[in-house]
Amino acid sequence: MKRNTRLSSTLHILVHMAEKPEHALTSEQLATFIHTNPVVVRRTIAGLRDAGIVTSSRGHGGGWLLGRAPENISLAEISAALGETLLPLSTAPESPGCLVEQAVIAVLDDFRVAAEKLLAEKLSRITLADLTADFRRRYDLIGVSSHAV
Amino acid sequence: MKRNTRLSSTLHILVHMAEKPEHALTSEQLATFIHTNPVVVRRTIAGLRDAGIVTSSRGHGGGWLLGRAPENISLAEISAALGETLLPLSTAPESPGCLVEQAVIAVLDDFRVAAEKLLAEKLSRITLADLTADFRRRYDLIGVSSHAV
């Protein structure tokens, strides 16, 4: 089954941005982090700009900046801004009038709605700041072990 | 975004099978319920046979039967037997050595594992019997309203 890499790629980009809060990063630079094309980056994070999670500016010296402090950016918002559900479970009718299908859809739809709420709650408790903290912990560890050798 | 219809289609098929516990239904018959091809049906529910949720027999009078009572078949088992995750969230490394990516993956992977467990728990509380009960409720309602008119 194909897995969705967009959330993971976007978080990767955002942590890099959080690590360089002073200057805008270009789509070109962001693209190299996730080994892709600048246009793909712009397209992917366009929704984040609309949600105020990042800002973009054109022209010389332009690029992308976080729209607010990493502490105030939750993974739930990021995921929502990407415009994709985490649970791509279809509950759309395909045999209108079939009571069996109606029963299946009713039960499955209840599950889907409740599950999406649960997932959003879990993600809302993780912020971009948690990710950068985790990164710095790893970074410092490498430094220490390098000194030790 | 493309949504996965396999769980919904499979449940549709299984409820029909639960409603006719006395005789085997052929792939051909099952295929008509979900407007597809018998081979697609066989391929889709092959995993359910391996999991003991259904049984199949060849030859004249052959076809598919539930492997046990609907009360003892949970949606968690069915979903697992389909061999697809409900949360197609990639946490696979794409930039080996990048500490930012490692931090992102660590956090996201924890989330994924915990979320999958939560979803499985929710699904394990719903059985095929719940679905057939819901179907019969709808069926009886239609009957009543028909008589009323």
Added chain:
DNA sequence: CGATATTGTAACTAATTAAGTTACATGAAG
């Protein structure tokens, strides 16, 4: 035994989607 009905599965084709690419208009800075 031979005819018929059914699953199991491999191999191929078609349809759909997401990713990647090209091209260029728009706008900002020096």
Added chain:
DNA sequence: CTTCATGTAACTTAATTAGTTACAATATCG
């Protein structure tokens, strides 16, 4: 006014899944 950047449309490519065809294996019935 040149350069650098985003915004976005349009197109191409790649990957995945669904659908189809074909046929071997197997079971039943007469």
